[in-house]
Amino acid sequence: MIDLTTLTILKAHKGLMSGAFSAVQLATAYLEEVKKKDGDINAYREVFIDVLEQAKHADEMIAKKENINPLIGIPFSIKDNILIDGRSAGASSKILEGYVAPYDATVIKKLKEKGVVFIGRVNMDEFAMGGSTENSAYGVTKNPCDSTTVSGGSSGGSAASVAMNGTLVSLGSDTGGSVRQPASFCGVVGLKPTYGSVSRHGLMAMGSSLDVIGPLGKTVEDVEIVFDAIKGADKYDATSFVPVDGHLLHMNPQRVEDAHLQIGVPKGILDQGGIDVEVKKNFEEIIERLKEQGHTVVEVELPYISYSLAAYYVIMPAEVSSNMARFDGMKYGKRVEGKTLLDDYLLTREQGLGKEVRRRIMLGTYVLSSGYYDAYYGKANKVRDHITKDFKKAFESVDVILTPTTSSPAFKIGEKANDPLSMYLEDIFTVPASLAGIPALSVPSGKTTQNSTHPLLPLGIQIMATHHNEQVLFTLGKVIETIRS
């Protein structure tokens, strides 16, 4: 019997290498958990039929001592907007019904070379637009910690599949918080890497200047191992790059171990309206513990951060409206027949796309229209420049910036479903890092203390650093993990 609850990549690797269990046995253990729990949770859109064959292949590699690496035989779930050659991919949208991916995303190609085992593809908000998976055309993914609440989104299936022991690790995508927020809601670790550090080739585009693929797992170490495996420049993504020397660390990660880290907390962040008292209390506790350990905590000024969300909800829909133009019922997926070619477009998009996607396309069309372009899109880009500058300035005096990942724990299913604006406000703490393109990690920081009728809910803390400084996120993330335990 393999203890999946405490399993990590390195522990699994040790087990596989020592022969304590095989990759087939490991995959079988996860498949059994999925069978037991997923009828209720609904994390998976599809469990692949060849999981055991993939695992057998990994066992053969291990037996032949071929390409031995920590990810060999490790089970993954993959968000439904990342392409795997020959398998269905649908971004949880009806408009892609019947679509079969014609090639591997670069991240998938890299993972295949490592010999990982893909358990299946997981649910998400349609085309990654949403914060709860309630926008999936295939039903909500419930939170394994409390199935009356949402798993978060848009990578809710990724977070829930890890949290319910339905896989060891997962790949999601993050545009404005879509890895970090569900990670926080489900009590797992989620990384939004530096924009451009991981290839987007084979990821269905949402907001192209913001999108990045990121790993989710139970521990910071697992997320770090997966990130190291998927990062790197790619000729198929012109925005991907490897940092040149000197662009890297402006500080030494050793300072974390020496407990001399300069930690910034944005001024006034905890006084924002709408922040849950439990979130505030938990955040303050973690800060206190970090101080006790010898780290220095200072307030940092980010004057334009309060405009982040408004700017994001201009820039992102603008990019969405452009990117979604390709889904017209002609080239792939579903086609609804009308009288004329134009009717085909109109009806396919009306019936194939869910309400939130249609709303964002129309919003993007509005902010990009000639009369409003400067007032919205132009202004939003100026705000974005200022936010980037604010971060740059702040990181001259601090090594990391900390905030809660979300302003409240997981909310009830249906609670925000009919109020798009209150759903947008979910992204308040995660959007600034997306606009600036800097890396951010969500780490579990404890649980709520009061919940008389339901289980206690996980809370998360977000660590941000300068571009390509993921290493300091991992180091401090591990410190927070030890504080928590």
Next chain:
Amino acid sequence: MAITNEEVKKLASLSRIAVSDGEVESLRGDMESILKYIEEINTAPFGDSVEDSLLQSRKNVFRNDEESNVSGEYTEKLVANMPASEDNYLKVKKIL
């Protein structure tokens, strides 16, 4: 920013999305509250130097114009994904 039902219909048409009369009103309400929120960016204070800084932090990145895969490599798979095709061509309704 007030938005009218007519504007919603116009946006839907520009977006190539059919909307039923019943849905226009709810979309109008949603868009009005979202637009009201994003109006906030117009209260952000900007100095004169901002114009110069714009476009410095982000620029379009283009790849070199060279073939990235072998011609015909994906034809079969792409055609198989088309809702309607004939002899490796995408089939659509007559336009003229």
